[in-house]
Every structure is written in structure tokens, then in C-alpha cells.
Amino acid sequence: MKLLLIAAITLREAARRKVLLAAALLSAGYLALFALGVATQFRGPHAPAVLIRQEITASLLQLALYGVSFLAALLAIVSSLETVAGEIGSGAIQALATKPLPRWQLLLGKWLGFAALLAGYVAVMTAGVTLVLWLGRGYAAPHLFAAAALIWSEALVLLTLTLWFATFSSPLASGVAALGLYGLAFIGGWVEQIGALTGHPGAVRVGIVASLICPSEELWRRASYLLRSPLPGASRFTPFGVASAPSGAMVVYAAVYLAAILALALRHFSCRDL
Amino acid sequence: MAVIRAEGLYKFFGSKLAVANLTLEIAPGEIFGFLGPNGAGKSTSVKMLLGLARPSGGRATVLGRPLGDVACRARIGFLPEHFRFYEWLTAAELLRFHGRLAGLDRRTARQRAAHWLDRVGLAAHAGQRLGQFSKGMRQRLGLAQALLHDPELVFLDEPTSGLDPGGRWLVREILREQRARGAAVFLNSHLLGEVESTCDRVAFLREGEIRAVRPLVHGALAAAQGSVPVEVRAGGLGAELLAGLAPWAEVVAWAGDHLRLEVRREADLPAVAQYLVAGGAAIFAFTPRRATLEEAFAAIVGREAGL
Ligand SMILES: Nc1ncnc2c1ncn2[C@@H]1O[C@H](COP(=O)(O)OP(=O)(O)OP(=O)(O)O)[C@@H](O)[C@H]1O
Ligand SMILES: [Mg+2]
Secondary structure, X not given: OHHHHHHHHHHHHHHHOHHHHHHHHHHHHHHHHHHHHHHHOOOOOOOOOHXXXXXXXXXXXXXXXXXXXHHHHHHHHHHHHHHHHHHHHHOHHHHHHOOOOOHHHXXXXXXXXXXXXXXXXXXXXXXXXXXXXXXXXXXXXXXXXXXXXXXHHHHHHHHHXXXXXXXXXXXXXHHHHHHHHHHHHHHHHHHHHXXXXXXXXXXXXXXXXXXXXXXXXXXXXXXXXXXXXXXXXXXXXXXXXXXXOXXXXXXXXXXXXXXXXXXXXXXXXXXXXX | OOXXXXXXXXXXXXXXXXXXXXXXXXXXXXXXEEEOOOOOOHHHHHHHHOOOOOOOEEXXXXXXXXXXXXXHHHHEEEEOOOOOOOOOOEHHHHHHHHHHHOOOOHHHHHHHHHHHHHHOOOHHHOOOEHHHOOHHHHHHHHHHHHHOOOOOEEEEEOOOOOOOHHHHHXXXXXXXXXXXXXXXXXXEEOOHHHHHHHOOEEEEEEOOEEEEEEEEEOOEEOOOOOOEEEEEEEEOOOHHHHHOOOOOEEEEEEEOOEEEEEEOOHHHXXXXXXXXXXXXXXXXXXXXXXXXXXXXXXXXXXXXXXX
16 A cells, blocks of 8 residues: 555655664663663662662653653654655655655655654663663563553654644744644643642643643653552652643543644645645 | 646736646647746646646646546656655665556566666666765656656656756657657756657747747747748749749749748648749759747747846
8 A cells, every 4th residue: 555655665764864873872872871770779788678669660760761752752853854844845745746645645654654663662662671670670660561652652742743843834943843842741741740749720720731732741741650659659759750640531632632633734735735 | 538638727826926827738649848938837837737736726637637636646757847855765766666656566666667777777876876866867767757657648847957968868769759659748848959859739838828839840830820931942933933823922032043932821832832843943942941949939938038
């Protein structure tokens, strides 16, 4: 099917980019550093009690996967920037858009290619982090698949936003806009957290509005919530804890949001002049 | 049935009118030259016919289907004005990919890619990446990409741009092959020579509007309206003989062996020649002076260099 031809070539194209090489090197370094940290901790005479160790290990996992989600989000934005906007600019899209496949399939094929790339990235990184913790600590993380899927979805939200922006603006502008929304969601998430911890409903509301505008951070927080230590109430004292846990409804909202933005992108791409 | 039928297509960019009232009909197997100065609207017209740009008004069918029909694109080939594609693909990979997208199966795509690489003179560079290709090499590859699925209708937007003389001959040859195969070609150009040597019909575009459409016969513009100037060099001319030309032609000048006529209709040329021979004239030269494409272009579109 032609859609899959496009997905395959997009994947190959992304894999040939320097961006991916840079991301791979950065991620390998990240994992190595994490392994080093895990290996050197709890050595020496002041090793903490078992419960606290487990608590710290759970936080370590959250911390490490937060890094992964951040890298995946950046990869989603940076790798997809050039495709649509760049190809419209260079005219490369003209040879594609005059082939016998509908425009929406052309864009959806690209989307699928990037989605596969991100899935691979998140899977490898999550596996790496988990493996380090398992080998170093014998710690088996809870809800790992669900957490990885949520991190992937977060990257998909940013990918879809970037592609949508790219159907009507330059690569640079699309990247800045997508990063801006990511930042907005990030700050909104923290405002909500702090509001919840200090009991300010106004701040919580600001956070909710931010996550309605861009639900990326919310998806991460849901993942983080699933990864928390089983000890009740413990993780709220760690920097990556969840004082106000996002509900399942937020995940549904994110799915609808993703579908809507994707539909907008496909529609706009189908209508515009190339 | 016409392969292209356009009725009053318009294209505005903001308030700027790029194409106005584009109306034309192209027959199967016809090579149609679309001539005009820079910015005349040639590329925009092609983009509308290909469904890349949405017309601001008007109607058209391509291969009997309305604009934007997806399925009929399998029977259309297109060489864009600036052919660009992923720099990391090799020439062979690029052609195979485009062949597959155009609807060929894997094996056929592979065969056609090999055939067309050879045809456009890039067989030795099949495994080379596009990023290392020169402009002319890219253009040849773009041409192969437009033709490898044997389309019934081919749009070529300035196919010889960036090509060396060998490449230009190649394009000419390929155009004739396409015509022989029965494919129609829509050729955008501002190079009069390439149009003159290949096209069956030519339209002159200026400021978005078609100013004239003329058939080309053996590389010469058929007379636009009526009369054809003819230069004759012949012995045995006489006043009486010349007076008898009245039904077909008018004598413009006559001095000794040299005669200039204005023949009213191109179709009368044989009759004039026969009459002169029958009347005892010994003809050394009988040369109808048809307007060259360049003269026609200058007359219709103008000679200004500016835009
Ligand atoms: N995307 C666009 N936005 C605004 N104006 C445009 C756009 N594309 C073309 N135009 C304008 O439309 C007119 C026709 O452009 P077009 O590219 O069709 O010309 P052309 O005949 O192909 O010229 P050339 O011989 O230089 O290729 C020009 O005046 C151009 O400025
Ligand atoms: Mg042009």
C-alpha cells in the first residue's frame, strides 16, 4: 500500500538525519551516566534502610524516564520539522503529491513513519533504563508498558502539533511553536503541582487550562503516577512526584486532542496549494 | 476525446492575477508547447491542471476526470520546474520508489528504473546519491521519474533547464518517442528552439492570458491568417503571365528574375507554382516566408526584457 511506502521512506529518511545520530549519542550517554549513578549509590557505611532505598529507586526510575520523555519530545519536534514544511519549500513535495495517492495519505504516511521512529526510541530507552535498575538494584518497575505507552503518546502529541504547524508555516516557526506549547504545558504542570501541594485551587485551574491547550505534560504525569513507589503518599516529596494525579479522563482527552489535531493537519494539507 | 479540457481557469494569489481565463483542449498524442516570458503563469497553469494548486475559478478535466482526481494520476507524469528529492537516495532507489508510488509492482519498478537510468544516460551513476548529483543530472533523473510508468499525459515544466546540448537532444528524442507512443505532452518553456523542433501546437501566454494558439507544421508556424509572402526566382516571367495570378495572389514586386508575391491562402501555394510552370516559367526558387516562432513570439508577447 502506498501509505506504507511513504511511512517506510519517512522512517529511512529520519534515520539518515544527523538529528537521529545526535539523539542516539546523547541517549547512550544519558543511559551510561544513569548506570554509573545507580552503580555508585548506596555504597559505603551510610547505606539507608531498605524501605527508603526502594523509595529512592522508584524516584530514580521516574527521574530517568522523565529524561527519556524529554528527549523523545525533542526528537518528535526536531525530526519532523523539516519534512512537510521543508519539502513544500524545496518543491520536493510536488513529485509526491502528483502521484496516485490522496494527500491525506501522504501526510498520514509521514506521521506513521515518525510515530514508528518514536516508538522505537521510547522502547529502547525505557528498556535501557529498566535494565539498569533491574541489574543494579533488582528493582522491577510497576506498569512499565503503560508508562512507556504514555511517554510515546506525549511524543506523538508534539509530533502531531509540529506536523500541523508545518502545513502552514516555515520549519523554524513550526519548531518554535511546538516547543512553545511543550514549555507551556510543562510550566502549567508545575503550577498545578505547586497549587495542589500548597492548596491553591486557582493555580490548579491554571494548570488544568494549560494541559487542555497542550496535554503533553499531563501524559507524562500520568506515567509518573503509575511508576511511583507503592508506599502511600511517599512520592510527593520527590521532585518528580505527583501531588495532583491526572485522571484517566485526561488521558482520554489527550487521545481526542491527538486525533483532532491530526485531522486538522490532514485537512489543511489536503486543501493547500503546493 | 481530449486529454485536457480547460474552461476559463483562473488563479489569484491574493489580489494578483496569475492565470486568467485559461481555456484549451489537448488531444491524445499531441505535443503542446506552452510559451511565455518569466512570470507569465506557465507553472501556475500546470499546477492547477495537476491538482497541486486550487483554481480560483473555472473548470477543467484531465484524462476525462475532474481536477484533483487521485486515481487518474497513475496515468500522468510530471517533471516539476525544480526537481528536488531526498538527497540521500541513490538514483536507482529514487526511480524505484517513484515507480512504486505510481502504481508499478516491485519487479516492474526495478526493470523500468534500470531502463530509464540507461535512457537518460545515468546508468553509470545508478548507485550514486542524489546529493552528489549536478543540476543537469538531477534534471535527467526528474525526466526519467516523470516517464517511467508510461503515462498517457506528461507535463514537463522546462525540461531542458540545466541540460547540456546532449541532454537537449535527448529531450527532443524522448518527446518524439512519447508522441509515437501516443502520449500527450504539455511542454512549458521559454526556449523557442526546443518548442519549434518538437511541438505540434503552441500557445503564447502573456500576463496569465493565452494571446494566441498556433499549429506548427514541420517546425514552422502555420500561417496565422490568410496570406503567405513568397519569394520566387524564375526565368521567363512576363506581365501577361503574372496578371493571370490574380485569382490566388497579388504581385508585390517584380524585377527581372525576382518576384515577390503575397499568396492569399497557404493552401493555394501548389496552384500558384503549377500555374507558373505551366505558363513556361523556369523556377529556380519558390520560397514561402513563414513567420518564425521567434517573430511570432515577439509580435504576440513583445520584446521587452523587463517583467
Ligand atoms: N505561491 C505564489 N504566491 C504568490 N504569487 C505567485 C506564487 N506563485 C506564482 N506567483 C506569481 O504568479 C505569476 C506566475 O508565476 P509562474 O510561476 O506561473 O510563472 P512562469 O510562467 O512559470 O514563469 P517562469 O518562466 O519564470 O517559470 C508570477 O507573477 C508570480 O509572481
Ligand atoms: Mg515556471
